[in-house]
Amino acid sequence: MNTERPGRKAREAGADLTGRSDELDLITAVIDDTARLNGSLTLFGDPGVGKSALLDAAADLARARGMRTLRAAGAQFEARMAFAGLNQLLLPLAPLFAELDPGQASALRVALGFGDGATPSRILVSTATLSLLLLAAQEQPLVAIVDDAQWLDDASADVLSFVARRVAGTRVRVLTTVRTTGEPLRNRGDINSLTIHALDPAQSEALLLANYPDLAEHVRRRIVSEAQGNPLALVELPATLTSARYPTADALPTVLPLTERLTRMFTARITALAQETRDLLLLLALDGSGQALSEESVVGPDAAAHLDIAERERIVVVDNRHTVVFRHPLVRSAVVELARPEQQRRAHQALAGCHRSDPGRRTWHLADASLGPDEEVATLLQHESIRALNRGDPSAAVAAMTRSAHLSPDPDHRSQRLAGAAYFAAEVMGDLHTASQLLNDARRLDTDLGSLATASAAASLMLYSDADVVSAFRVLTTALRAPEADPTAEEINAAIWVLSVIASLNGRKEMWDPYLELVDRYRDLLPEGLLVRSEVVSNPALVSPEALNALDQEIATLATELDPGQIIRVGYVANDVDRLSDLREPLLRVWQDAARTGAVASVTNALMLLCAESYLAGRWDDTQRFAEEGLERAQSYGYVNFVWFLHYSKALAAAALGQQDEAEEPLEAMLAWAIPRQAFIVPQHVYRVRTLAAIGRGDFETAYTEATRISPHGLEPGTARQLQLFVAYDLVEAAVRTGRTDQAQGFVEAMLRMGITRISSRWTMLVAAAQGLVSEGDVASAHFERALAAAPEHLWPFERGRVLLAFGELLRRERATVESRVRINAALTVFDRLRAAPWAERARSELAATGVSRRQADSADVQLTPQELQIATLAASGLTNKAIGERLHLSARTVSGHLYNVFPKLGVTARAGLRDALTARTEDRPPPQP
Structure with missing residues (x-):
């Protein structure tokens, strides 16, 4: 007994038919007659939607069932030849004609062209055909399969309809397909039908991934959009859209090129139109905005009449707002594909005149109208690239700068523009492969790396692909110091930014000093935001109130900022001085806009900053979630320089949660990766994780050792980088707990000399708490009270909990039992909410020491x-x-x-x-x- 599910073999036979399991199940039910579907089925659908593929799957299924298959297909050129389609279908059964009634046999021979005689009636031919199929099915069940039945000749269509309505209960099945835009079979009566719809976006993605697993993401997204679920288009279009030819989303043509097969499918009606109508359709296809219709000088006085013709031929739709839409994006592509290059250039030139108020559209139309190099258009494209970057569209920026380079008559300009495109691709988009290709092209024109743009692109590529800190630093400083260099302000800004990232990663005076010297050299050309960054990142302990005020003003502008790069640049400055909470919304916007902008590097940077913001806010699940997503992106796109920080973020959250093994797991690999590359900031992050983990488990000797590895010379203004500040309170607490009173007092005095309380309310709280740790009695209590009053309760919850616990411990030692319980219990509430298990355990132990039982403390x-x-x-x-x-x-x-x-x-x-x-x-x- 067969216990298989009805649709199983059908799906096996059509395993590559993504998204068609329901259709295959219905076909199986017809062939097996399991649902009493009268043995016939007609599939309706648009061209390329997969009707023929379903018929192929049906034929495979029938053969697997031991059935005979007969196949035919309608053809336009045979539509006037009576019984041509029936001839295709019945030819294999010709040997059985002799077993039919003589009258039926004679009718079939004459109808199919095998004999002479008077033309038989269609009813006689229909009856004879049914008899023949039933006769053949006695020996072996059979399926008659007819594709493109809308193009059958009238006689064959009538006969097939007759047969399809009469095979119920027999061993004969009839399957046909009809294009939605064609005429259905005549007199279909009770023949079952099914409309094959387009695939949804998820199914389209799956089909593309199955057939083209290496297709670039930006190409895949565009194909899914243009194909609109048409399987044939999904399978055919990638052949024309290689990543090498179109490295970015905006490098893709406005109208996708078609393969020969797709062109044939979508151009039948277009080629029959008058040239004037086709010219109008070309303008509309290349325009996309609809503005051309309002310019009679461009579309001509008879545009309305030509639109009527195009709509009547089902090429376009004109809605009640007089908006023109092509019935399918690939019809639009076919219109362009059929136009000669000179026709397309003339159309673009005309459209450029329609868009004088839209510089972006005008520039691109002028570029597409250009026959050769054109410096004027190249300059316009360079400006458009900068505008695209400022509005948060890095893919468009790369495309515009690349096209600008290609249109540049001067080799030096071409090299600089290719390097600029490479820089955008590496720094913002996250497309290191494209960046490398563009940089190679630039180098061929600039062999001595004399261009600052080329140097910035090269340094970015070195930094992000393998964190080659020393080489990247050497390339940039050499270019910035070149006596003959005459870079633009944009090129200097880009170079100084990359140099700051390199110096931050190295973290040593040997790189910070040259960086500051070059900032001073180009100070007059640098924007205020970059000058603030140079002041903050080089030594946040000494940041001036003026710089902090300027940063606060810049942060306030980010609510409406579109450029993800600007948000990221400000974010890294804000991170050093405790202002990331003010950037949470802009950073989330960068993250959420990833699919729209394609700014992979900016998105990954945003995830890194969100990790830091979430950690300080006590949202450690978010920290780990953002880190996981960032790791996936960084590893997928080859941004190895980002990986260490994302591992660090996960480890720091794990240390706070008391997950000691998880916190320690990535640290040795981070050290092994960083030290050979002279990325000395990475070991400091490792030591910070180990310091926090040690404090959590009460191992203050280890905590002191790890913290002093970050700050071996103590806390002094000339050495207090960001990481040294981050462990300043840890250093004081570890020194106090290990009896190093003098050292602890010295650390606190250094914090006061540096004046780091001006940085943020967090540092006001921590410095006051550190003073409380090294003091006694009422003086210590006053410091702790001042610490708790310094920052709002919702900010810095973990640090606040630690201050409450330290205050409670002090009060308990001084036998202020009730007051001690208030502070410790408040700390316990914070730690329990954060799930900071080691600190919660310490708080419970302290409560127990005040006389509260463990049961009460745990209640x-x-x-x-x-x-x-x-x-x-x-x-x-x-x-x-x-x-x-x-x-x-x-x-x-x-x-x-x-x-x-x-x-x-x-x-x-x-x-x-x-x-x-x-x-x-x-x-x-x-x-x-x-």
Whole structure:
């Protein structure tokens, strides 16, 4: 007994028919007659939608079932030849004619051209055909398959319709296809039909990946868009769109070129039109904006009449807003494909005149109208490239700069523009392969690397592809110092930016000093934002209030900024001085716009900055999620220089969560990668992770050792880079816990001398807390109180929790038990929310030392007395202690005493936190049992 599912073999037979499982199941049901579908089926669909492929799968399935297959296909040139289609179908059965009734046999021979005689009636031929098929099926079940039935001659179509309606319950099956735009079979009656729809975008992607796994992403996206789910187009178009020929999305032509097969499929109606109509269609196809229709001098006075003709021929659709749309993007492509090159150039020249108010469109039409090199157009394209970059479209920027280079008559200009395109491709798009190709082309024209644009592109490629820090630094500094160099401001800005990234990665004075010297040399040509970056990244501890104010103003402009590169550049400066929280929305926008812009490098940079922002905000799940996505992108596109930071971000979050093994896992590989490349900033990040992990597990000796590896000379203004600042509080805490009191005091004094409290409220909090760690008694308490008041409670939650814990520990040692419980319990609440397991465990141990049992410390539902709950609720509503006392007939002092007990129970430190704490307590309490 056959227990297979009905559609299984059909899907095996048509395994490459992506997205057609339902259609194959129906075909199987017809062939097996499992659903009583009367043995016939007609498939309707547009050209190329996959009807023929489904018939091929049906034939394979039938043969697998041991059935005989008869096949025929309608042909336009045979449409006037009576019974031509029937001849194709029945020719293999000619030997069986002799077994038919003589009258039927004679009718078939005459109809099919095998004999002489009077033309038989169609009813007789139809009956004879049915008899012949039933006779053949006695020996072996059969399937009659007819493709493109809309082009059958009338006689064959009538006969086939007759047969298809009468095979129910027999061993004969009839399968046909008809184009949606063609005439269906006559008198279809009760013949089953199925419309084959286009594939959806996901299915289209799957089909492309199955057939062209190495197709570039930007080409794949464009093909999916243009093909609109047409399988034939999806399979054919990649042959014309190689990545080598079209390296970026915007390098792709406005109208995709067609293969010969696609051209034949989509051009039948176009070639029959008058030349004037075709000229109008060409203008519309190349325009895309619809503006050409409003220019009578371009489209001519008879445009409306020609549009009517094109609409009548089902080439275009004119909607009620008088907008013209081609019925299929590939019809538009066919219009262009059929035009000669000189016709296309004339059309582009005419369209350039329509777009004087749109410089981008005008420039590209002028470029497409150019027959050879043209410096004027090349310059326009260079300006368009910069505009594209500023509006957040790096792919268009690369395309425009590349085309500008190709149109440049002067070899030096061509080299500089190719190098500029290479820089954009490497620095923003994340397309290192394209960057390398463009840079090679530029080098062939600039063999001594004299161009600063070429040097910047080369340095970017070296930096991002293999982090060759030393070579990249040498190439850029040589070009920037060249006495004959006369670079543009844009080229200097790009070079100084890349040089800052190189110096940051190296982190040594040997690179920072030349960087600062070159910044000073070109200071008058650098924008304020880049000057602020040079001041911040070289030594954030010494950043001036003026620079911070300028940065804050620049951050405020990012709400409407479109250029992802600008957001990233500001983001890296903000990261050094605790302002990333103000950039979260712009950074999320860069990340979310990845598919639209194709700015892979910018997106990966944004993910890195989001990792840092999420860590400081205590959203460690986000940190790890962003890092995972960033790693996938960086590794896919070959950006090895990004990989280490993303591993570091995951490790830092793991250390905070107490996941010691996960935190340690990538660190040795990071060191092995970084040290040979002289990327000395990477080991400092490794030591930071190890410092935090050691503090979490209470190993303060190891923490001190690792922290001093970052800052071996202590904390001094001349050496306090960002990472040294990041471990400043860790260094003080580790020194205090290991009895290094003098060193701890020295670190705090250095922090005060540097004045780092001006950087942010986080540093105001941490410096005050560090002062509390090295002080005693009321002085220490005052420092901790000042620390907690320095920053809003929602900012820097992890650091705030650590300050609360340190304050609570101090109070416990000084036997201020109740006050100690308030601070420690508040710290425990923070750590539990963050899932900072090691610090939560330390807080519980400290609570236990104050006399709170471990069971009480672990309890999620702290019990309040009825009076405490009433007082807390009234206080949360905003009433003063005096007002509460008057309502409850208590003194204000008694109310204050009750609130003093309530605060540690609810894990809050002030009245402002009561409402949220009481709400959470109500939500967490289980409902009463019946």
